[in-house]
Amino acid sequence: MLFNSLDFAWFLPLVFILYWFFANKNLKYQNFLIVVASYVFYGWWDWRFLFLIAFSTIVDYLIGRKLSTEGRLNKRKVLLYLSILVNLGLLGFFKYYNFFLDNFITAFKFFGKSLSINSLNIILPVGISFYTFQTLSYTIDVYKRKLTPTHNFIAFTAFVSFFPQLVAGPIERATNLLPQFYKKREFVYEKAVEGLRQILWGLFKKMVIADNCAVYANMIFNNSDDYSGSTLVLGAVFFSFQIYGDFSGYSDIAIGTSKLFGFRLIKNFSFPYFSRDIAEFWRRWHISLSTWFRDYLYIPLGGSKGSIYNKIRNVFIIFLVSGFWHGANWTFIFWGLLNALYFIPLMLFNKNRNHVESISSNVPSILECIKILITYGLVVFAWVFFRAENIQHAISYCIAIFDYNLFSLPPYSIRKLIYPTLFLLVLFNAIEWFGRKKDFAIAQLETVMGRPLRWVFYAMLIFLIGMYMQTEETPFIYFQF
Numbered sequence: 220m221l222f223n224s225l226d227f228a229w230f231l232p233l234v235f236i237l238y239w240f241f242a243n244k245n246l247k248y249q250n251f252l253i254v255v256a257s258y259v260f261y262g263w264w265d266w267r268f269l270f271l272i273a274f275s276t277i278v279d280y281l282i283g284r285k286l287s288t289e290g291r292l293n294k295r296k297v298l299l300y301l302s303i304l305v306n307l308g309l310l311g312f313f314k315y316y317n318f319f320l321d322n323f324i325t326a327f328k329f330f331g332k333s334l335s336i337n338s339l340n341i342i343l344p345v346g347i348s349f350y351t352f353q354t355l356s357y358t359i360d361v362y363k364r365k366l367t368p369t370h371n372f373i374a375f376t377a378f379v380s381f382f383p384q385l386v387a388g389p390i391e392r393a394t395n396l397l398p399q400f401y402k403k404r405e406f407v408y409e410k411a412v413e414g415l416r417q418i419l420w421g422l423f424k425k426m427v428i429a430d431n432c433a434v435y436a437n438m439i440f441n442n443s444d445d446y447s448g449s450t451l452v453l454g455a456v457f458f459s460f461q462i463y464g465d466f467s468g469y470s471d472i473a474i475g476t477s478k479l480f481g482f483r484l485i486k487n488f489s490f491p492y493f494s495r496d497i498a499e500f501w502r503r504w505h506i507s508l509s510t511w512f513r514d515y516l517y518i519p520l521g522g523s524k525g526s527i528y529n530k531i532r533n534v535f536i537i538f539l540v541s542g543f544w545h546g547a548n549w550t551f552i553f554w555g556l557l558n559a560l561y562f563i564p565l566m567l568f569n570k571n572r573n574h575v576e577s578i579s580s581n582v583p584s585i586l587e588c589i590k591i592l593i594t595y596g597l598v599v600f601a602w603v604f605f606r607a608e609n610i611q612h613a614i615s616y617c618i619a620i621f622d623y624n625l626f627s628l629p630p631y632s633i634r635k636l637i638y639p640t641l642f643l644l645v646l647f648n649a650i651e652w653f654g655r656k657k658d659f660a661i662a663q664l665e666t667v668m669g670r671p672l673r674w675v676f677y678a679m680l681i682f683l684i685g686m687y688m689q690t691e692e693t694p695f696i697y698f699q700f
Contacts, residue, residue: 220263221694222472223426230260235479239406246403250377253400253480257382261346268344271309276379278305279354283361283368283375295362302358306351313343318547346386348544352511354379357393359515366394374400383476387469387697389487389507396484404481413662414478416677420661421471423680425695427687428647429464431640432457440606443616448625450633451616455599457637458606460644463492465696466505471659490655492598492648493578495590497561498571500598508544512537523566530566535559550604550613557601577655643683 220226234256242248262269282302289295357378360366369375378397384390439446439454446454470487477484491503501509513522520533535556542555565571578587600617607613628634654660664673 220260222469222476223422223693226263230256231476231479238480243406246401247373249404250373250400253377253382254373254380257377257380257385260382261380261385264345265342271344271347272350272380275306275309275351275354276376278302279358279379280369280372280375282358284370286358286361287368299358299362303355306355310347310351313347315547349388349390350379350385352390352508353393356390356511356515357397360393366397369397371401381477381482383473383480383482384470384484387466387473387695388505389470389473389485390511391484391507392511396482399482406481410478410481414475416661416664417471417475417478417659419475419677419680420659421468421473421475422684424464424468424471424647426689426693427464427643427683429461429468429696430689430693431643431687432461432464433693435637435640436461436606440616443612443619446619446633447627447629448620448622449627450629451620452625453629453633453637455603455606455620457640459492459595459599459602460647462602462605462696463488464647469695469697474659486658490577490651490660492595493591493652493655494594495574495578495587496565496570496594497558497597498565499574500594501558501562502575508541512541516540527567531563534563534566538562545605549610550607553610553613554601554605557604561597561601581653 220230234252238249238252242252258269261272279302282298286295286298289298357366357375361368374397377400378391378393381391381396436454436457439450440458443451443454467488474484474487485507487505487507489503489506491500494500494503517533517537520536521529522533523530538555538559539552540555542551542553542558545551545554562571565573583591603616604610604613607616629637651660654663657663661676664676668676
């Protein structure tokens, strides 16, 4: 079920009414309703995948229970490895089986050997990369004794399958979300209004910004041989806002929906395109995944401690794994490699913590503007590899950017199409800039606008959503990851 679908438009109010008007007197009933709603929400794509998420839930619940009574270190390690094997095994089979098989066959061909192994027609279960990492955080934290294992199976199932963030995050830690299922939740009008406001902004990001940019990004990337360097730059810029509006829009809708039910999810994006270096960008982009890799991979490897070799090795590992997490394609691995190359000089010269706080002034200095533009340019260049069909396509795209007509205007046939979208991007970035100190861009409207003006602004957003709504439902990009 898509957040931007008519199905969700009736599903959410129905669950909200049942949750607050019929199950509000009993915490167990509320949690059970969340489980049922989440399984309906997830099964809307393909009911067969419900068995996967149920299996993962049962395995990690039982392992957590066993870890609560097992004191022997070697036995605890076996239990932890079992959880890792099950979760990453499922993820590896559904997401990477054909990738490894194809590369295995290609490697044998390189040495003059021919293998005849048929690939499998495997459908990638939606959200498997997200909920496997979420359940892994539970067993790892229980193993490390950072979290008391739960004996409440309904609460644990609700934690794993919580429908607002189930299929595209944020990737919640058990230490943050699971305890919220133990406590009685009261309806708070102000929080619900804030949630609706965040949902509206998320829908605007997705349906107005991302889906519009997608039209031109797809047109240019799919026909990149036909366009000049300046047009290819526009294609990469459009894709950068497509993926940002699409993914951060999903996170806003998920977080806002959670607020309607009395839950608090972690912030997943913090205005990343206003970053002044790559380290700051990665503290602001897909925060739940970046911090997951930091805590469960980078720090256990040694983090920034030890020799220069170890530091560089750890940075390459975390970025390459992050790239591979996004998909079974060499383009994602190269994208991760590029970001590692961007990051390493900052780390070696101890500059990676230079920009922890947001720019305080609403009018940035010339130096800050230059840093933002350089960082954004590096990010956009890397996005070319993320978006391209393959490495060859990405390289040819980048080479074509720097041809003799890079600084010429795109053809008029392109310019007349993109002017409205460019205007929307200017408006969008202005709103994001002035709202960057809050959790989401329009969170501060109550303090800067009177009620009549606020309602005019909301009406404008709704009008634009209706005006630019696609005739066909457009899935979120990260559903494929």
